[in-house]
Amino acid sequence: MKVSVVTPTLNGVEYLRECIESSRANARNGIEVEHVIVDAGSTDGTVELARAMGATVLQGKDRGIFDAINKGSFAASGELLGFLGADDVLVEGGLEAVVAAYRRTGARWVVGGIRWIDGRGRGLGGLAAPPNWMTPRMLVCLGWNPVMHMATYISRDFYAQLGGFDYAYKDCGDYEMFCRALALEPYARVGRPVACFRRTGQNNSASPVHKARAEGEIARVKAVHGPTSGLEETFWKYALKTYFNARNPDWLISKQLDLGRSRLKLQPHAHF
Template identity: 30%
Template sequence: MKVSIITAVYNRVETISHTLESVLEQTHPDIEYIVVDGMSNDGTESIVSRYSDRIDRQVREKDQGIYDALNKGIRMASGDVVGLLHADDFFAHRDVVANIVQEFSEDHSTMGVYGDLVYVDCHEPTRRVRRWKSGDYEVSKYRWGWMPPHPTVYFRRECYLRHGLFRDDFHFAADYELLLRMMLVNRVPMRYIPQTLVCMRVGGLSNASFSNRMQANREDAKAWTVNGLRPPWALRLLKPMRKIYQYF
């Protein structure tokens, strides 16, 4: 089974090599690696170029943000399964992709899989800050602020062809909207892998400032309305409150 992995990067000179190596060290033999660089100017390009003979497809051009870059990568992907690994993230171990493939292979009706994610210190990535434990999926969970960590989610490519890519009218919560659309609206059959798949350095676009967080909250509600659903009345409280349990 061929797996396409997409990394979108812009000015991540300090972390990109760790991300690249964590993909290239995976034990699964059939990986298509796609790197989309939004014209970095901090030395990222020179680091990526060192791995060019092991990266299947590279794009270096201006984009409209991370979701636009990810959409470019998804459109280029030719794998049976597509996943994302951001430029600040890395796989938890060398068998992550192999384990994901095993889940798809065991049940051919499975259209997506997801797992757990660990947040690590940006300067000391071996130090865990908190853990996002997903748990088994139930449709009702979305109404209580649940979502899986999107860097751990892998869909069959046909899901994107059938249900669409990231929406370009979202700036902070396009990942939430896409997962809501896939899992709740279209009921894509999912399987949960009860293990840590990805480590993410603390930070992120939606958490970068209070104003960004407020905008992300508004987009969380918008994710429901654009899909013809009424957002839960307490969504703005329930979704952030779920993070509290990640510290214990």
């Protein structure tokens, strides 16, 4: 089976070699991997490196990351389509687990777990795939997206049916599309990490501008898929929060450590 991995880039050469090598390492046991790089005008050697490593490269301006992913996905030829950041990596055996779940269940999309890593590749905890009984109504009550795009694979026909990502969403296009997908059919769940999400401090989620824009986009998604009852929203928010905390103890510890560091930064400096 051919699996296409789509990576949007703009001056992403720093980690790109590791990203491409991780996808190539997953091409085994009957899995062919096509890695498509969609570049928006890099000047740091990203395109040259990608070509030298055998990736398919598409170049040209786009209307944001989700437009770039659409371009790469519709141009790709794999039966399954996945999305991987230039600074992220696939876990060894991750695609085997995805393909096995896809074949076993007949589901048209598959969601796995992720591990967080830092710039040097050191582990920072992880997040297991969310339960496949979750509905879009529950998902939007949570207020953030636990369906990690770098661990999500969608069949070509389902992606076409969905029309890909809505690039009008600059930060939450994955959240919005996964809610639409979930409204049509549940995903197959992979009970192991599929990819590593690198937290470098430069991720969009760390930017105040992106955070503010994401809040507005989340509200738009909630208006379409969420409940009208504030009581129901509160119930599912805390029910799912409890579920994720209980199922992901290392993630819970990591959150508490981050919170502790943030509080220390906010404390006034002592004068001696």
